[in-house]
Amino acid sequence: MPTPSPELSPLVDDARVSSALLTDQYELTMLSAALADGSAFRTCTFEVFARRLPDGRRYGVVAGTERVLTALEQFRFGEPELAVVAKFLDENTVNWLRDFRFSGDIDGYREGDFYFPDSPILSVRGTFAECVILETLILSILNHDSAIASAAARMVSAAAGRRMIEMGSRRTHEQAAVAASRAAYLAGFDATSNLEAVRRHGVPGAGTSAHAFTLLHTTEDGTDEAAAFRGQVAALGVSTTLLVDTYDITEGVKTAIDVAGTELGGVRIDSGDLGVLARQVRQQLDDLGATKTRIVVSGDLDEYAIAALRAEPVDSYGVGTSLVTGSGAPTAGMVYKLVEVDGIAVEKRSSNKASRGGAKKALRVVRDTGTIVEEVIYPAGSPAPVAEADGGRELQIPLVRDGKTVDGIPTLEDSRAVLAAGLLSLPWEGLKLSRGESAVHVRFETGDRK
DSSP, X not given: OOOOOGGGOOOTTOTTSOOTTSSOHHHHHHHHHHHHHTOTTSEEEEEEEESSOOTTOSOEEOOOHHHHHHXXXXXXXXXXXXXXXXXXXXXXXXXXXXXXXXXXXXXXXXXXXXXXXXXXXXXXXXXXXXXXXXXXXXXXXXXXXXXXHHHHXXXXXXXXXXXXXXXXXXXXXXXXXXXXXXXXXXXXXXXXXXXXXXXXHOOOBOOOOOHHHHHXXXXXXXXXXXXXXXXXXXXXXXXXXEEOOSSOHHHHHHHHHHHHOTTOOEEEEOSXXXXXXXXXXXXXXXXXXXXXXXXXXXXXXXHHHHHHTTTSOOOEEEEOHHHHSTTTSOOOOEEEEEEEETTEEOOOOOTTOOOOOSOEEEEEEEOTTSOEEEEEEEETTSOOSSOGGGTEEEOEEEEEETTEEOTTOOOHHHHHHHHHHHHHHSOGGGGOSSOOSOSSEEEEOOOOOO
């Protein structure tokens, strides 16, 4: 099979690559019809929001905004992209796409901030033509990254300050793995096993060895776990973490200390009853004098398993499958809806899929203690219903003006800080892992549009 050309690569975060075909065909057929009937240049506002939180969740975490802005800058139709769409579009539409540059405005919640049902997470303003074709691109990034970050934040809370390593690359698409690493780091994970996330996003890397390396040292005379450990320590030093449960875990721990000494950095347990084994291993390490050797556990962990291990002598968690797959990170359920046309509020009234018309803004009301009281959504043309002096904090910030990304967009480290502070401001019931209502009540103000 021939190697794909750079122009057709799926690497959205690569500035050399167009993101224009990361969309659905109906976005462009709508564009074609709007250009034909003259409605394409009506001024519109689209909003991204979630009608509800995933079942059992009490808050969501906004993630992927910076990636959306990068993808927007790359949303250009070069000749390779035009060759694809010309198969079903008329010449007028193809020519319009050839010169396309987004020229509108975008406001949105900060990455790392919370969202709740109906929160106007992103507002996109411009002509119908230039806004409608961004729907799939925006939703695919925000839905994926926000789902991962929301799941990861619950795991970080359950870990109660212990080290968290993201290691789900082998359980998802190769590019989704990179985005998942970024979202998990935003949510408070400490490191990732994914090296492309290290390169592309600056996430700290982590990783030592798998069972294959231990099995490699099998000979005709039998297994030789000590040889595997000696090889790893010789290459990586005694600060490394040795995987001790390939065979008998008690013998594995003893061999690890025999080889590396009592200054061994850590041991990892990847199977079995992790709570029981962690206690046994901690006692054995202490008895051997390796009191500073850390215990890392992994193996299909989710927030519930992590919470159950909170009382056990575990120092670090490695999380993979439950973080990056739908079972652990259900879709954020965000939608992209037209809410205003030429200043006229429009709304969808379909059963169970209704939307509220009109462009909106949002603020969050916070007590003097820092605890969130409620979120208030109000018409964009109205004054804020709660003053800053009374605890009101505007949630949307400028992201794009006249098609250009504004200066000072929060960095990934900024976003980590936003979420870390936010988790301290949630009402205590919002951190529960049990099913329940949204942690923060959302209230709509009708207001008076200017």
